[in-house]
Amino acid sequence: MVGILALGAYVPRLRLQRAAVARSVSWFNPALAALGKGERALCAWDEDTITMAVEAARDCMAGGDRAAIGKVLLASTTFPYADRQNAGVVKEALTLDDDTGTLDVTGSQRAGTSALIVALDAAGNAPVLCVASENAIAKPASEAEFVNGDAAAAVLVGTGDTLADFLGSHSVSIDFVDHFRASDRRYAVAWESRWVRDEGYAKIMPAAIGAALAKFGIDPAAVDHFVMPSPVRGIAQAMARAAGIAPPAVCDPLQDVIGDAGCAQPLLLLADTIEKARPGEIILVVSFGQGCDILAFRATERVTQARQALGVQGWLKRRAVEDNYVKYLYWTGEITLDGGLRSELDLKMPLSLLYRERKTLLGLVGGRCRETGTVQFPKTRISVAQNARMVDTQDDYPLAELPARVVTFTADHLAASDAPPACYGMVEFDGGGRFVADFADVDAEGMAVGAPVRMMFRLKRKDERGFKHYFWKAVPDYRPAA
Numbered sequence: 155m156v157g158i159l160a161l162g163a164y165v166p167r168l169r170l171q172r173a174a175v176a177r178s179v180s181w182f183n184p185a186l187a188a189l190g191k192g193e194r195a196l197c198a199w200d201e202d203t204i205t206m207a208v209e210a211a212r213d214c215m216a217g218g219d220r221a222a223i224g225k226v227l228l229a230s231t232t233f234p235y236a237d238r239q240n241a242g243v244v245k246e247a248l249t250l251d252d253d254t255g256t257l258d259v260t261g262s263q264r265a266g267t268s269a270l271i272v273a274l275d276a277a278g279n280a281p282v283l284c285v286a287s288e289n290a291i292a293k294p295a296s297e298a299e300f301v302n303g304d305a306a307a308a309v310l311v312g313t314g315d316t317l318a319d320f321l322g323s324h325s326v327s328i329d330f331v332d333h334f335r336a337s338d339r340r341y342a343v344a345w346e347s348r349w350v351r352d353e354g355y356a357k358i359m360p361a362a363i364g365a366a367l368a369k370f371g372i373d374p375a376a377v378d379h380f381v382m383p384s385p386v387r388g389i390a391q392a393m394a395r396a397a398g399i400a401p402p403a404v405c406d407p408l409q410d411v412i413g414d415a416g417c418a419q420p421l422l423l424l425a426d427t428i429e430k431a432r433p434g435e436i437i438l439v440v441s442f443g444q445g446c447d448i449l450a451f452r453a454t455e456r457v458t459q460a461r462q463a464l465g466v467q468g469w470l471k472r473r474a475v476e477d478n479y480v481k482y483l484y485w486t487g488e489i490t491l492d493g494g495l496r497s498e499l500d501l502k503m504p505l506s507l508l509y510r511e512r513k514t515l516l517g518l519v520g521g522r523c524r525e526t527g528t529v530q531f532p533k534t535r536i537s538v539a540q541n542a543r544m545v546d547t548q549d550d551y552p553l554a555e556l557p558a559r560v561v562t563f564t565a566d567h568l569a570a571s572d573a574p575p576a577c578y579g580m581v582e583f584d585g586g587g588r589f590v591a592d593f594a595d596v597d598a599e600g601m602a603v604g605a606p607v608r609m610m611f612r613l614k615r616k617d618e619r620g621f622k623h624y625f626w627k628a629v630p631d632y633r634p635a636a
Contacts, residue, residue: 156277157316158451161425161460162214162308164206164287165412165469167595169193172300174477179295189300194413196476197289197304199485199572200594200613203230204240204624206306207287208247208611212555214283214308216463220248223310224280225255229269229417231335231342232289233260234622243624244285246516247611249552263333263443266307266417271323271447273311281312288416291486293341301385303413307421307466317428317457318437321450324366328445330354347386355389359446360396363438366448367397374398378435379427381405383419384442393440411470417441426466431457464633472632474597485572497570502617513550518609518626520587521548529553529587554609554626556583563593563601581607581628594627606631 176190197206207228226248228241241256259269266286273284287306292298311320332350335342344350367374380403382390387409394404405427407419415422420441427437431453439449464472476482483489513519514532521533525547528539533551537544561580569576577593577600593601594612601607607628614625 155316155319156274156311156313157319157454158309158428159281159312159314159316160214160218160310160463161317161428161465162210162212162216162463163422163425163466163469164209164213164306165466165472166195166197166201166206166304167472167474168196168198168476169411169473170196170482171475171477174479175300175482178479179299182295186295186297186300189297192410193475194300194303195305195411195415196482197485198594200627201289201304202234202613202622203232203287203289203306204234204243204622205611205613206289206304207240207244207285207308210287210306210308211244211248211283211285213463213465213469214310215248218310220250222281222312223250223254223283225257225273225276225282226250227257227259227269227273227282227284229259229265229284229286230288231260231263231265231416232291233258236337241285243516246512247554247624249513249517249519249554263417264420264441264445264447265443266419266421267439267441267447267449268325270309270311270421270449271325273309274320274323274449277311278313281310284309284311284421286418286421288418290342290416291340291488294483294488296341298342298344298385301409301414303409303415305412305415305418305422307418307425309421309424315456316454317460318431318451318453321372321436321452322366322370323450324362324369324448326358326362326445328358330358330444333443344385351386351389351392355384355386355393355442356396359393359440359442362446363393363397363399363440363448366450367438370450372436372438372450375400376436377403377438379403379405379431379437380440381420381423381427381437382440382442383407383414383423385409385414399438408466417443422466428453428457428460429465429467431460433457474595493570496568499570500618501615501623502619503621503623515625517552518554520551520553522551523547524549527586529583529585531587531589551587553583553587554611556585556587556609557631558583558607558609558628560601560603560605560607560628561588563603565596565600577601591626591628593629595629601630608633
């Protein structure tokens with residue numbers, strides 16, 4: 155039976171304090187002061203939809219067999235590229251085989267659940283990885299600036315030893331425009347919330363949920379977990395009540411600690427719910443956006459084994475407060491700052507080089523000499539082993555998942571950086587292999603020589619053409635010891 159094999163999530167480390175935003179903009183619109191409670195997840199300058207998707211996928215597949223994956227679906231309404239397959243970049247970063255199918259899914263706030271339905275329908279032959287990621291930019295002093303949150307979630311679906319079996323899906327398509335963003339505009343537009351609530355949710359959702367439950371043969375009272383995110387507070391409780399679902403079944407939308415991550419939010423809440431579910435419990439996932447998607451799952455005996463990666467709660471614990479509103483505006487491109495002469499250098503990525511070295515640059519694949527066992531990065535025809543300069547003896551050797559430690563560390567206050575100081579140094583991997591890496595997510599006290607780090611997929615720079623240069627950076631290792 156097709157179902158969920160594994161789940162993962164990613165929530166950025168930084169949490170923008172809504173009170174800091176309110177202090178900065180409520181002079182312009184005093185009503186915004188009421189939104190200044192809690193915090194929202196915030197991408198650092200070198201994070202975006204693709205980097206978050208990679209981390210969510212890694213969390214999902216921790217310790218699993220990547221070679222079996224047949225397809226990768228990536229859902230978002232905030233893709234970095236309009237004409238380059240974003241899912242293809244994720245596939246390269248995960249070092250999946252070249253015969254892995256990839257697909258971008260977009261165009262609606264329910265793109266995440268729509269992609270998951272497609273993945274479940276296609277998972278009979280080989281497992282399908284479905285990822286949803288969102289990094290929406292809001293207009294300053296707007297309600298969305300407070301409500302939005304950056305996050306990603308991943309669901310691996312297929313047959314075999316599932317954590318939850320798929321019971322069915324039901325979709326309704328209605329061009330009810332509660333939220334839209336034109337292709338030539340930077341900001342999304344949301345319509346008046348009371349009208350959306352009364353004419354949209356209240357008139358579309360109860361009938362759709364009722365039809366779905368009848369289709370699945372599930373009594374509303376039997377639903378143990380009701381997953382329904384919405385940027386309008388109280389909607390999930392109202393829809394559950396209208397559908398006859400018990401109030402305790404309504405899941406925490408995580409708005410006060412993450413915010414609303416658009417089409418990624420349903421999968422994010424599903425990942426969080428699976429971590430808490432017990433065998434036999436029924437999970438109903440609902441999303442809204444020009445209609446709605448409804449999916450039903452039943453947790454299996456293996457659901458207790460879902461708690462092996464970081465998951466939503468693990469990422470939430472990796473938290474750093476950010477209360478600098480100007481930094482947020484700079485990182486989101488709402489304002490520009492003078493970076494000095496050193497920031498004027500524009501390094502363009504030769505696309506021919508990127509293609510030839512895509513495993514090296516996007517997958518962090520080095521080389522290991524089959525004669526001497528020497529590991530090196532980058533991989534070259536001639537081994538770096540001392541007194542054994544073997545030729546053409548190196549096999550591909552992925553480094554991204556290997557533990558590493560700091561050999562040297564420098565905090566450079568003169569180099570151009572979007573988050574000064576620029577931090578970099580030498581790292582060494584367990585089993586051998588060294589290279590000079592940029593460091594990210596480093597606190598003011600810096601890094602200590604010998605400290606454990608892990609590699610994360612991040613943005614290195616963006617050139618004047620709008621092309622993003624992705625690579626791997628070292629971050630303090632926050633994972634619990636095995």
